[in-house]
Amino acid sequence: MSGxxxxxxxxxxxxxxxxxxxxxxxxxxxxTTDHRPPTTDYQQAPLNLSLVLDTxxxxxxxxxxxxxxxxxxxxxxxxxxxxLAITLFDDEVxxxxxxxxVTDRKALxxxxxxxxxxxxxxxxxxxxxxxxxxxKGRNPGAVSRIIVLTDGQTWGDADRCKDLAQMAGxxxxxxxxxxxxxxxxWSIDLLDAIASASGGHSDYIxxxxxxxxxxxxxxxxxxxVAYRDVKLTASLSTGIEVRAAYRVTPILSKLWPPDSSPxxxxxxxxxxxxxxxxxxxxxxQSLLFEVVVPPRxxxxxxxxRLLLEYETAASPGVGSSASKKSTELDLTVQFAAGAAxxxxxxxxxxxxxxxxxxxxxxxxxxxxxxxxVAAATRNLRAVATRLLNMGETELAEAAxxxxxxxxxxxxxxxxxxxxxxxxxxxxx
Numbered sequence: 528m529s530g531x532x533x534x535x536x537x538x539x540x541x542x543x544x545x546x547x548x549x550x551x552x553x554x555x556x557x558x559t560t561d562h563r564p565p566t567t568d569y570q571q572a573p574l575n576l577s578l579v580l581d582t583x584x585x586x587x588x589x590x591x592x593x594x595x596x597x598x599x600x601x602x603x604x605x606x607x608x609x610x611l612a613i614t615l616f617d618d619e620v621x622x623x624x625x626x627x628x629v630t631d632r633k634a635l636x637x638x639x640x641x642x643x644x645x646x647x648x649x650x651x652x653x654x655x656x657x658x659x660x661x662x663k664g665r666n667p668g669a670v671s672r673i674i675v676l677t678d679g680q681t682w683g684d685a686d687r688c689k690d691l692a693q694m695a696g697x698x699x700x701x702x703x704x705x706x707x708x709x710x711x712x713w714s715i716d717l718l719d720a721i722a723s724a725s726g727g728h729s730d731y732i733x734x735x736x737x738x739x740x741x742x743x744x745x746x747x748x749x750x751x752v753a754y755r756d757v758k759l760t761a762s763l764s765t766g767i768e769v770r771a772a773y774r775v776t777p778i779l780s781k782l783w784p785p786d787s788s789p790x791x792x793x794x795x796x797x798x799x800x801x802x803x804x805x806x807x808x809x810x811x812q813s814l815l816f817e818v819v820v821p822p823r824x825x826x827x828x829x830x831x832r833l834l835l836e837y838e839t840a841a842s843p844g845v846g847s848s849a850s851k852k853s854t855e856l857d858l859t860v861q862f863a864a865g866a867a868x869x870x871x872x873x874x875x876x877x878x879x880x881x882x883x884x885x886x887x888x889x890x891x892x893x894x895x896x897x898x899x900v901a902a903a904t905r906n907l908r909a910v911a912t913r914l915l916n917m918g919e920t921e922l923a924e925a926a927x928x929x930x931x932x933x934x935x936x937x938x939x940x941x942x943x944x945x946x947x948x949x950x951x952x953x954x955x
Contacts, residue, residue, distance in 0.1 A: 540552070582645070658695050
C-alpha cells in the first residue's frame with residue numbers, strides 16, 4: 528500500500544549568520560514517501576477523463592491524423608471502471624462522446640475515426656461542455672482531469688476560458704492544457720493561465736507525431752496518482768517573510784507569490800499555502816523557499832511550522848475508501864556569530880540557480896511581448912549564461928539565438944519562444 532507522505536528540510540546554509548539587518552535565506556522542502564505501492568495489492572483509482580479537442584481547419588493533415596491515433600490509444604488503455612467524454616470544438620462546439628464507462632470500444636473508435644476538421648477556434652465553447660461532462664463524471668474515489676488540445680489562438684473568449692478554468696479548479700478537476708505546433712500562434716499565456724487557475728499544467732507539443740506520446744504520458748500520470756489535493760502550509764514566525772516559492776521537481780514552476788500580485792510588490796503574510804495538486808505513488812516533490820529573515824542573535828530559532836495535508840487516492844482491496852492525512856514539521860535553524868555564507872548546500876544552491884533561470888526567462892518573454900527589446904535581450908543573455916553554467920548547452924544556444932533575433936528583427940521567433948518557455952520548466 529502507499530506509504531504516508533513525510534517532510535524533510537535542507538537549508539542552503541546551516542548555520543545562518545547572526546546579523547543586525549534583514550537577510551535572505553533559502554531552504555528546500557522535500558515531500559517524500561518511503562515506498563511505491565506494490566503492484567500485487569494496489570488498486571488504482573478509477574479515472575474520469577474529459578477530452579476537449581480543437582478540430583478547426585488548421586488541424587488538417589498530420590495533426591488530425593496523429594490526434595486520432597492518440598485518442599484511440601487512450602480508449603484502448605482505459606478500463607471499464609473509467610469514464611471518458613470527448614468534446615470537439617472549432618468555432619462551434621461538437622459533443623462527440625458523452626461521459627460514460629468505456630465499454631463499447633469499437634463504437635468509440637468509429638466515432639473518433641469519423642472526426643473531420645473545419646472552421647475557426649472558439650475554445651471556451653468546447654471547454655464549457657467538457658467541464659460539464661467532467662463534473663457529471665466525478666465521484667469521491669475518482670481521479671478527474673480535463674485535457675484541452677489546441678493549435679490556434681482562440682478569438683475573443685480568452686477571459687471566458689480563464690473563468691471556466693477557475694470553475695474546474697473549484698470543482699477539483701485540473702486541466703492539462705496542450706499547445707500543438709512550433710510555429711502556430713496558440714497563446715502560451717492563455718494555456719498557462721488555464722493550467723494555473725485549475726491546478727493543472729500546460730505543455731508544448733512541437734511536432735504532430737508527439738501527440739500520442741503526450742497523451743500517453745498524461746494518462747499514465749492519472750493512473751499513477753496515489754495522493755490527492757496535496758497542500759503545504761507554512762505558518763511563519765514573527766518577522767519572517769516568504770519572498771518566493773518554486774516547485775523545482777519534477778517540473779519547475781512558480782508557486783508563490785500568486786500571479787495576481789501587483790508587479791514589484793512583495794506579498795507579506797503570516798501564512799503561505801502552496802497547492803501541490805495530485806502526487807504519484809513515488810510521492811516526490813521538491814519545493815524551494817526564498818525567505819527574508821529579520822535580525823537574529825546567535826542561537827536556535829523556530830522560523831515556521833510546516834503542515835502537509837493530503838488525501839490518499841487509492842488503497843489496496845476492493846471497496847476501500849480514500850482517507851485524509853496530515854503531517855507537521857517545525858522549521859528550526861541555528862544562527863551563529865561570524866558564520867560565513869560559503870558555497871552552501873549543493874542541492875539547494877542548484878535549485879536556486881534553476882529557479883533564478885526560470886524567473887529570468889519568464890521576465891524575458893514578458894518583456895518581449897511588451898515590446899521592451901532591451902530588457903528582453905538582457906534577460907535572455909543572462910539566461911544563456913546560467914544555462915551554460917548548468918551544462919544545458921542546447922538550451923543556452925536557443926536563448927542566445929533568440930537574443931540575436933530580438934536585436935535584428937525586434938521580436939523572438941515563435942518556435943524559440945515556445946522552446947525556452949517549456950524546456951526551461953523541464954530543468955527540474
